[in-house]
Amino acid sequence: MSEEKRVTFGSKLGVLMATVGSAVGLGNIWRFPYMLGENGGAAFLLVYIICILILGLPVMITEFFIGRHTHRNTAGAFKAVAPGTKWSLIGYNGVLAAFLILGFYSVIAGWTLEYLLQSASSSMSGKPVEVFTSEFNIFSSGIIRPIGWTIAFIAVTHIIIVSGVEKGIERASKIMMPLLFLILFVLCIRSLTLPNADKGLMFLFNPDFGKITSSVALSAMGQAFFSLSIGMGCLITYASYFNKKTNLQTTALQVTLLDTLVALLAAVMIFPAVFSFGIAPTAGPELVFITLPNVFAQLPLANLWSFIFFTLLALAALTSTISLHEVATAYMHEEFSFSRAKAASLVSAGVLILGIISSLSFGLLKEYTVFGLTFFELLDYVTAKIMLPLGGMMICIFVGLRVDRKILKAELTNRGTVPFYFFNTYAFFMKYVAPVLIGLVFLNELGLLKMIRRLIV
Ligand code: PFF
Numbered sequence: 001m002s003e004e005k006r007v008t009f010g011s012k013l014g015v016l017m018a019t020v021g022s023a024v025g026l027g028n029i030w031r032f033p034y035m036l037g038e039n040g041g042a043a044f045l046l047v048y049i050i051c052i053l054i055l056g057l058p059v060m061i062t063e064f065f066i067g068r069h070t071h072r073n074t075a076g077a078f079k080a081v082a083p084g085t086k087w088s089l090i091g092y093n094g095v096l097a098a099f100l101i102l103g104f105y106s107v108i109a110g111w112t113l114e115y116l117l118q119s120a121s122s123s124m125s126g127k128p129v130e131v132f133t134s135e136f137n138i139f140s141s142g143i144i145r146p147i148g149w150t151i152a153f154i155a156v157t158h159i160i161i162v163s164g165v166e167k168g169i170e171r172a173s174k175i176m177m178p179l180l181f182l183i184l185f186v187l188c189i190r191s192l193t194l195p196n197a198d199k200g201l202m203f204l205f206n207p208d209f210g211k212i213t214s215s216v217a218l219s220a221m222g223q224a225f226f227s228l229s230i231g232m233g234c235l236i237t238y239a240s241y242f243n244k245k246t247n248l249q250t251t252a253l254q255v256t257l258l259d260t261l262v263a264l265l266a267a268v269m270i271f272p273a274v275f276s277f278g279i280a281p282t283a284g285p286e287l288v289f290i291t292l293p294n295v296f297a298q299l300p301l302a303n304l305w306s307f308i309f310f311t312l313l314a315l316a317a318l319t320s321t322i323s324l325h326e327v328a329t330a331y332m333h334e335e336f337s338f339s340r341a342k343a344a345s346l347v348s349a350g351v352l353i354l355g356i357i358s359s360l361s362f363g364l365l366k367e368y369t370v371f372g373l374t375f376f377e378l379l380d381y382v383t384a385k386i387m388l389p390l391g392g393m394m395i396c397i398f399v400g401l402r403v404d405r406k407i408l409k410a411e412l413t414n415r416g417t418v419p420f421y422f423f424n425t426y427a428f429f430m431k432y433v434a435p436v437l438i439g440l441v442f443l444n445e446l447g448l449l450k451m452i453r454r455l456i457v
Pocket residue numbers: 022023024025026027028098101225226227228229230232234235320321323324
């Protein structure tokens with residue numbers, strides 16, 4: 001596809017909002033608290049923040065570089081820099097990851113719609129904790145409703161991708177994001193003023209270093225990649241729409257900061273309440289969905305709060321599903337010359353099948369497991385813990401090996417017009433630290449480090 005035909009984002013704020021829109025989503029508000037709860041709280045948080053800083057930020061800047069430098073979709077970008085080589089496999093890994101993530105993400109996005117509807121239709125105040133839990137279990141293990149909502153969410157994403165109303169989304173994000181911050185803030189205060197809230201804070205901020213295991217490190221690393229939308233070329237695709245004035249460094253820094261802030265607010269909103277209501281922090285994917293209704297029930301106008309919150313959460317999820325869908329659609333459209341509508345339909349049809357099976361794995365197909373994981377858990381594990389970190393590692397190795405440092409610097413400084421004070425530090429982290437660290441976490445998790453140590457000693 002020629003460069004002139006490619007759209008670019010309208011304004012500076014538009015660039016930031018679209019990218020933040022991709023990063024901020026269910027990953028921050030649903031997945032982050034549940035991962036924290038399952039991985040020992042503060043110990044996980046500490047490793048997570050380290051991963052964001054030393055892996056997330058360099059990988060994000062590198063993806064921005066590739067995307068804007070080539071103006072291509074994920075797979076095309078690698079072909080453009082290294083034609084005729086196997087490097088394009090990184091791009092295929094990304095396209096496949098986008099597709100698989102959509103397959104389970106749309107199920108949870110569908111749950112937000114159910115909760116949105118419920119807050120508009122049935123009263124929540126005065127219900128005991130157990131009722132919220134059992135209502136959730138009945139809903140999520142059902143067939144028609146959760147699948148119906150999954151399909152609805154995929155359909156909305158599809159329509160937006162085909163009709164190209166991203167501009168509308170860009171505009172909506174500008175209002176939605178500040179509102180999301182505001183409501184998270186209010187809910188944090190409510191949660192912090194509940195009885196026993198301090199236990200939640202201890203769980204979050206008082207690390208037990210003994211809890212940092214290889215599996216915690218892998219989970220934190222996977223979560224960092226998932227939350228920042230990196231490792232699969234989503235941001236390569238978005239950066240391909242950036243214009244030549246976009247400041248790649250500050251955009252990366254702002255996206256990372258905002259994304260981390262939302263995740264932290266979500267954790268402060270959830271954990272004091274979890275301990276106050278006696279919910280198990282290790283509850284898993286349902287954690288947020290059984291905790292939050294209890295927080296709302298403690299507020300005056302409970303249903304209104306719940307309605308506003310789930311509307312914002314659904315929109316945050318939508319800006320992320322759009323970015324995921326765009327990765328796969330742009331690839332099919334540009335590499336196979338399908339029309340955009342045909343490319344999008346193929347992607348949506350595939351996602352629909354994955355989504356239905358994922359949804360059923362909370363009920364009817366619960367017993368069918370691979371390595372002890374249900375279909376939903378398998379998609380989540382394979383993408384967040386394997387494909388994204390592996391993709392990130394390969395992206396760094398690729399740029400480190402194949403791209404001339406001068407070209408890298410020129411692109412990241414907009415041809416020398418903006419300074420990059422820490423360029424050498426960035427380049428060092430991107431080329432050496434990130435790939436080695438990611439590799440070590442993998443080896444450790446696979447138990448290979450122990451084997452190597454035994455062989456040496
Ligand atoms: N970052 C999104 C979230 O936190 O909800 C999820 C996501 C979007 C992951 C886009 C990967 C991606 F490419």
